[in-house]
Amino acid sequence: MDISESTPVIVGVGQFVERIDAADYAGLSFADLAAAACHAALADTDRSEAVSAQVKVVGSIRTFEESGAMQVPFGRADKLPLAVARRMGIRPDVAILEKVGGQSPLALLADVGERIARGETAAALIFGSEAISTVRFLSAKGEERDWSEQDDPEASGTVWIDKGMGFEGTLSPASIAHGIRAPVTAYALCENARRARLGLTREAYARAMGELFEPFTRVAASNPYSSAAVRPMTAEEIATPGERNRMICEPYPLKLVSRDQVNQAAAVVVMSIGAAREAGVEEGKWIYLHGAALANEREILERPDIGAYPAASAVIARALDVAGKSVADLDVFDFYSCFPVPVFCAAIDGLGMSADDPRGLTVTGGLPYFGGAGNNYSMHAFASMVERLRAAPGSSGLVGLNGGFQSKYGAAVLSSSPREWPGCDTAGVQAELDKAPPAAMAEQQTGSGRIGTYTVTYAKGVPDQAIVIGELLSGGRFIATTRDEATIAAMLAYDPLGRTVEVDQGEKRNGFRLV
Template structure:
């Protein structure tokens, strides 16, 4: 049976990188970087001008600055999708700014695909960028730029859709009060909770993290779009703290942490089959979505198992089922890898894959090595996956996208095999996840308990603060923190998992000491 003429297909992909140490470096803005990747994506269709003329919807992934994660002193485009469209000579009918999170490329892809599938638009362009490396480089040199620009959608009749930041339910007031603010802190707590469940020593777990990411460095070293020159590293090099691999947050030295200092951009072009044929885009460029799912996790302290990621496992299983394929039949993977734990949870624990799977767990090289391009990383993964699948007709690829603090997960299965637009599963999955009871928090924790997970944060290599989550002997979960130097040192000297502690309720935050 022939496919609907409104079936969306990915027909073009583009990536762009500007390294500060490369000849010809000029320090492009966020909008300029995104426009460069978008031009590459349009050219990749092999019918660039004809495709651009049909683009009716544009959408961008939120930059870290638009997400509130950093401040850029040079100003910015107030409506990035329109700033990029203007650079390309595209006059869209709809412009979308997506929510925060590493899962947002799938959310935007699904939105634009639905608009095409329903006939609302015939072609769409999505993109994202980060220029954090240039911002830091210029500030350090005392240079300035003027990146401020404005677009008025009302003046041009464009439907402007800002979906909001979408931080709701990501971190509770209690988490924030106890120092769980930065991603590295939250992920460290998840990582050590997983280690506790597996019963592994610090040394054994560090070796496992190194072995997980060592193959990623080889892929990144061969990727021309990597944010910086990368050399393949051994598991020992990655996981062993040292002068060039300082501790950031227990159990993470620097080389296990996502690299946000990047100047990278990526873009995708989607069209209906009818529009792609009208523009004469060769069918060898077409890639179809076969399965997709999005799911949200509970807030960190509410999760029954802080070291697990049920939302990721559910989203991946749903996407594979929708695509009618098993993990064994997937030809290529990319798992969002800001830190080891989301990869462990999705790929190793969830799908039973091995760290050294010959198919590789990444097509880019991963966020610590290829580059952690903010919320936009998985647009790079999708672009790379499309290129791989074009060279493997009929093969299927899986991209896993993680957002927040193991808070949101998206999974997409792609292939060159024709497929009606499947849409993106979400509501039914979410209802099942939400039906699981929350962890019971002690309202005013006081007395004896045991550590279930922990982390120690470092400032320039010096231990600074300890955070613990555990269970009171009388029942109920607690969270507590301390900056007492003796206690912090004791946390590092001896594995604190399972150790007894005394909890004292505080006005703003609970504190702990060893029993």
């Protein structure tokens, strides 16, 4: 097959982990962690110096701190892509800071791939890191560090591209006012809405969540880049609350929740075929993009079925269509797994796969066990996927990327088989999704209604707040919340799905009581 010399290919991948209990633990900064992964990715090409000399575009994924999710007392690099490039001895023409979200590794890969395909550059280095474990560890000890760095792109002649935060449309004022702020709360509402649609008991659904993630723990246990030592766990261990598995947010005990205390980094090197040949990178290292798509989901309260994920299904279908493949043609998978529901929606509901599919649903071990490296998790998935595909020439794999509150989804089909650059579809999938009408909120949030989904949040192990979303008997969706201890206790004692409530409209938020 004749492939254009400008076709982008992945030629190097690298990962790095620093564990606080390791003998060589140094408490590396975000930039230092990312640089370690970049060194590994360049070394993976076996032509590090020749490849590095051609890199003229660098791009980074936003850290949680840059995303506004946490504050780091040690300061930070004001332009992470340039701080890492400086460590690598690279003087880029273009430096990119990607938007927030777990889908961002694909968005960044698609961006630099397009630049290469258009002949604007020969090679790019993309990366991301998280040092949340170190931040919390050193802060608890009262130890200080200075991670502040400044870089001036104008002084170096670099085009600086900050794509912005990208929070638009992820949460409405009504959702925020009623306590939907943390991801665990939003995903719990999605999870219980899916359970409601399937008509499962709490016990049956908990068992299904445990069975889904049991194989993930085995993969994480054997992954040298896992954020901490992991042992394989049974479905019962994962899903049963206990002293070492406290409830975080109904229906999630700790072992079903993404692990954010990590010190992890990953990087990917992308080059044109012509540049890869010139640098002497062996063709056995080249991995091609065969199909990709990205799309946004509606805000939670606008979703007709809060327990479904139409954007995930549409994006995966589009990526497979462009690749000319079906799910049966794929050999390897990694589905973004911050919580069970995005895996259920994408793999089980969308593709008809089973939790015990012999091909597996993850190449890393998943966010609760391998580590939830912030927005950068799927860069690790890409790195591990590339290694798997290289080891089996002719094989193909799918990476599913999830961002926000089941708000953004991306899918990429990769293979060692040659393929012209297909680009990444965004507009086409989004246009189709936008045709579906949103759910309608009731103008008056008052009166009798039925609970369609709910969650109970916990504070230091104690039930703290209940949130319900449902339909008023008079028509229209409602959302309401309460901190009444008796109501919360009743909801935990007896499954509240489908139960009738009386909703009282408030100035800022609505209340409810069980009937």
